[in-house]
Amino acid sequence: MPSMSWYQEATARVDEAYSSMDRYQEVMSRFARSTAELQLAEVESSIGTLVRREVDALMNGLDSSDDDDGKGGGSPGTSRGTQDSLFDMGLLSCADPSMHSGMRSCRARSSETIWDAALLLGLPAVGSVGSLLIACSFLFSVLMQATIYIALSKGFSRDASVGKVQAYQWQQLLEMLELEGAGVAAGGAAAGMEGVAVSSNITATLQQHLPTLVTFQLLCVVAMMVWMLSVAREIGHALASAVGVCSLPRHGTVTVRALDTDVLVSVGVRRLGFAAVVATLRLTIVAGLLSAGMRRLATSRSPIELALNSAALAFALDVPRRVRAWSSKAIIPLQVRWQLTSLETLAPLFSTARVRAAAADSN
Numbered sequence: 348m349p350s351m352s353w354y355q356e357a358t359a360r361v362d363e364a365y366s367s368m369d370r371y372q373e374v375m376s377r378f379a380r381s382t383a384e385l386q387l388a389e390v391e392s393s394i395g396t397l398v399r400r401e402v403d404a405l406m407n408g409l410d411s412s413d414d415d416d417g418k419g420g421g422s423p424g425t426s427r428g429t430q431d432s433l434f435d436m437g438l439l440s441c442a443d444p445s446m447h448s449g450m451r452s453c454r455a456r457s458s459e460t461i462w463d464a465a466l467l468l469g470l471p472a473v474g475s476v477g478s479l480l481i482a483c484s485f486l487f488s489v490l491m492q493a494t495i496y497i498a499l500s501k502g503f504s505r506d507a508s509v510g511k512v513q514a515y516q517w518q519q520l521l522e523m524l525e526l527e528g529a530g531v532a533a534g535g536a537a538a539g540m541e542g543v544a545v546s547s548n549i550t551a552t553l554q555q556h557l558p559t560l561v562t563f564q565l566l567c568v569v570a571m572m573v574w575m576l577s578v579a580r581e582i583g584h585a586l587a588s589a590v591g592v593c594s595l596p597r598h599g600t601v602t603v604r605a606l607d608t609d610v611l612v613s614v615g616v617r618r619l620g621f622a623a624v625v626a627t628l629r630l631t632i633v634a635g636l637l638s639a640g641m642r643r644l645a646t647s648r649s650p651i652e653l654a655l656n657s658a659a660l661a662f663a664l665d666v667p668r669r670v671r672a673w674s675s676k677a678i679i680p681l682q683v684r685w686q687l688t689s690l691e692t693l694a695p696l697f698s699t700a701r702v703r704a705a706a707a708d709s710n
Contacts, residue, residue: 460667461488462629463588466622488670492632495663499639570657571644577664578637582630589626592619629667636663 465485468478592614599615614622640660647653 460584461485461671462585462625462667464671465625466588466592466618468621484670488667489628489632491666491670492636492663495659495666496632496635496639499636499643499659499663566650567644567647567653570653571641574640574644574657574660575637577661578633578640581633581664585626585629585633589622592622633664636660 461481461484464481468481470478596613597616597619598613640656640663643656643660644653647656
């Protein structure tokens with residue numbers, strides 16, 4: 348029948364249209380995938396080219412510079428503007444959110460102390476005057492902490508009049524004991540009654556002051572735990588700073604201009620050794636303050652003395668950070684301040700493994 352043939356023909360055309368749409372969608376999806384892959388490959392090749400050019404610039408600059416005299420601010424064969432643009436593009440091309448979050452976390456871990464500022468001595472961004480002032484501030488911080496450690500370990504000298512009064516009281520007590528001994532020898536009954544009275548007075552005194560003694564012991568334990576946690580945090584900051592410096596490539600001390608700031612991207616052997624000495628001195632002082640502070644807190648005889656000792660220990664541990672804060676406006680410029688926070692931030696970006704891999708790819 349004519350109607351049935353027309354219906355079959357229409358159905359066949361509809362099926363053909365659907366199949367054509369399916370083929371069109373498949374072709375478009377393949378085109379989109381190929382375009383995305385091409386764009387990704389182009390981005391990877393551009394980033395690899397930037398990394399290889401930067402590594403070549405660093406290696407060429409280090410071949411003609413000393414190991415650690417602080418004068419190598421980049422490669423002599425590459426202009427300053429070209430180096431700025433390359434490094435800025437390399438940093439700004441890192442659009443991975445996880446990398447940026449890692450940079451923020453590393454930047455937050457920076458302790459901003461005079462110990463970290465001492466690692467920047469001799470850099471061109473600091474200058475001779477700034478290096479001298481940083482060295483003076485560093486020595487002042489070390490001497491202040493050493494003085495506090497000696498005062499906590501040896502104790503303060505007592506007044507001569509206090510010693511004389513205590514000696515006189517001790518002599519009077521000995522005389523009273525001799526008289527009491529004579530009284531006991533003369534009459535045992537009276538001495539026994541006196542002993543019973545003394546024992547009852549001691550028991551009443553202990554029952555009266557026992558809750559205060561237990562409360563003070565708990566306060567002392569809490570103060571010692573807080574002090575140990577503060578020392579552990581300081582040790583963590585010291586180790587984080589040391590690891591951040593050691594993670595940088597060891598191709599000589601090199602600074603690169605990035606984001607209007609001189610950034611330390613490589614350290615030399617001498618500066619790395621100096622960083623190890625600074626970290627060792629910092630940990631030694633922290634260990635000494637820990638032992639002296641624990642003894643001082645354990646021998647406190649009143650809550651007021653315990654509070655004063657805790658405040659003194661907190662101040663002693665915070666001296667390097669205070670010195671850094673006091674001297675930040677007059678001694679350390681804004682460039683170096685950003686540079687301090689960049690020691691740990693640039694460590695994942697310019698690790699030794701990545702630099703070696705980039706150099707191998709360029710070869």
